[in-house]
Amino acid sequence: MRGRDDEWTDLMRSANAGDSVAYHRLLKSVTPVLRAGARQGLSRAGQPPDQAEDIVQDILLAVHLKRHTWDANAPFAPWLFAIARNKLIDALRRRGRRVFVNIDDFAETIPSEPPAETLPTVEISNHLSDLPPRQRDVLRSIAVDSASIKTTASKLSMTEGAVRVALHRGLASLAAKLRKD
Amino acid sequence: MDTDRLIQALAADNDQRARPVSTQLAMALLVTLPVVAAMLLVTLGIRPDFMSAMRNPFFDAKFLVTLALAIPAIVISVHLSKPEASLGGWIWLLLLSPFILIVALIVEMTMPQRAPMMVRIIGRNSSLCSAAITLLSLPILGGAMIALRHGAPSRPAIAGALAGLMSAGLGATFYAAHCADDSPLFVATWYTLAALVMAALGAAIGSKVLRY
Structure with a gap:
């Protein structure tokens, strides 16, 4: 685990320095660990694991929007797992479960591969259509159609700066909507 | 939306x-503190004998007590904005202000008193004091909440209570310049009441708005 944690910390430092490829790699690398932790937490609370992917996405959004609270001199993993735990507890509470979630649920899980049957993630998709049109179109273009910021800008006849702003606001509104559920 | 696509969007937003x-909170205080200073000067004003009162150690002790609450509360608020942070040993910093107050109370006890205890507790302005501190604290609490919303506290109510204590400490620092009651007994009663009210209000607001 030591090597993995150090790698994450290095990737996050590079991401903070503006390297979005490192950031992409970091998010890809933490996701299977988060998925395994979310499934384990759900099953411990006696819940079906079918909402694990929604929890994973909620965690990833929070990691993204709160990453300025990570201290670059501290290891990344404890920070990540604290957010993951908070989001898992939140998700369980929304389902009426009051359970103690051990932080080790995340720290000690073995990464799980995405399950063979693709689990539908409903929460973000539901909220996507409620976003203001600009934010929705930009998010759809970048996330769903995998377009770059540049392509999105010319497709929607916006400036690249406006696309960046709409993307960021869209992600923040998604997180706010998830919190309100 | 599958998770890989979400990740793509997040990376594009890097x-x-x-x-x-800490920067957000500093900016919030830079905006709200002058507002509170202006509120005090326009409404209550500072006490007329401010300069001579500064030679009274009990007058000076009020500022020490309020700042000893505000500064640790600021430091702990910033600390608690990290998701993995817990209150832990940091809570001891909050005892600094009560400790100074208790020392001042003991010193006052040992001195010959002109006024009986109840008179010193009620003072000249007890009805105004707690209410005025609360009102002066409100803009600071508002600013602090907006700043702390950028954090990710694991216990939003506790983070909110700390913001309440911070605002009460700073609000009371301003009010102390007006307040003509210097007895530590007065401070221990009415300033403490205001701080508890603000802590409770901060906890209630924090549990709603500081969740992430």
């Missing part, structure tokens, strides 16, 4: 990064 919570 250059949008918020400022650290």
Whole structure:
């Protein structure tokens, strides 16, 4: 685990320095660990694991929007797992479960591969259509159609700066909507 | 939306990064503190004998007590904005202000008193004191909440209570310049009441708005 944690910390430092490829790699690398932790937490609370992917996405959004609270001199993993735990507890509470979630649920899980049957993630998709049109179109273009910021800008006849702003606001509104559920 | 696509969107948003919570809080205080100073000067004003009162150690002790609450509360608020942070040993810093107050109370006890205890507790302005501190604290609490919303506290109510104590400590620092009651007994009663009210209000607001 030591090597993995150090790698994450290095990737996050590079991401903070503006390297979005490192950031992409970091998010890809933490996701299977988060998925395994979310499934384990759900099953411990006696819940079906079918909402694990929604929890994973909620965690990833929070990691993204709160990453300025990570201290670059501290290891990344404890920070990540604290957010993951908070989001898992939140998700369980929304389902009426009051359970103690051990932080080790995340720290000690073995990464799980995405399950063979693709689990539908409903929460973000539901909220996507409620976003203001600009934010929705930009998010759809970048996330769903995998377009770059540049392509999105010319497709929607916006400036690249406006696309960046709409993307960021869209992600923040998604997180706010998830919190309100 | 599958998770890989979400990750793609997040990575594309990598250059949008918020400022650290400490910076946000500093900016909030830079905006709200002058507002509170103006509120005090326009409504109550500072006490007329301010200059001579500064030679009274009990007058000076009020500022020490309020700042000894505000500064640790600021430091702990910033600390608690990190998701993995817990209150832990930091809570001891909050005892600094009560400790100074208790020392001042003991010193006053040992001195010959002109006024009986109840008179010193009630003072000249007890009805105004707690209410005025609360009102002066409100803009600071508002600013602090907006700043702390950028954080990710694991216990939003506790983070909110700390913001309440911070605002009460700073609000009371301003009010102390007006307040003509210097007895530590008065401070221990009415300033403490205001601080508890603000802590409770901060906890209630924090549990709603500081969740992430």
